[in-house]
Amino acid sequence: MEYRRLMDHANLVLRTVRPDAIRLALENATVAIQEMSAILDMDYGLTSTNSCAPCSSNCAAGCNVTGAGKCDKCNPGYGPASNGSCGPCSLNCAAGCNQTGAGKCNSCDPGYGLTSTNSCAPCSSNCAAGCNVTGAGKCDKCNSGYGPASDGSCGPCSPNCAAGCNLTGAGKCDQCDSGYGIAPDGSCAH
Secondary structure (H helix, E strand, O other): HHHEEEEHHHHHHHHHHHHHHHHHHHHHHHHHHHHHHHHHHHEEEEEEOEEEOOOOOOEEOOOOOOOOOOOHHHHHHHOOOOOOOOEOOOOOOOOOOOOOOOOOOOOOOOEEEEOOOOEEEEOOOOEOOOOOOOOOOOOOOOOOEEEOOOOEEEOOOOOEEOOOOOOOOOOOOOEEOOOOOOOOOOOOOO
């Protein structure tokens, strides 16, 4: 009996309310539900006063351990900053910076190597194989016609060099052109 009375009342209300008012009420309710859903999806942590507040942006795992405004683990492309939040990794970063921290990098994109501060910088010019092993400004393997210099970069081989200078180094030669021989300094001479 109670159910029947409630249904009659609901039908009366629906007949007396304008359809555009119902539509507006439904739209407002939908927006409110979406806003509440977004708030519930956010990760929260405790503040120093034991209230709840949002974690830092770019958090992958909330802030239950570190606290509000901070982050337990950062999203890919971000690393831990000194204030406990997450900041972007260095430019040209291949493997993120969760180990090294924001503004730094674990390893670099091809053509870039790590600097002493764990950021990424270009390899030496005339580099054939990048500089992930040797570091920024240096080279793991030189292009043809170039060899390793004492500073780790690539320098040109000696003139009249037939086989390059990857073994002997920049300014020298592994094997000279016909009619030339290897001089005491490693270059090619008549």
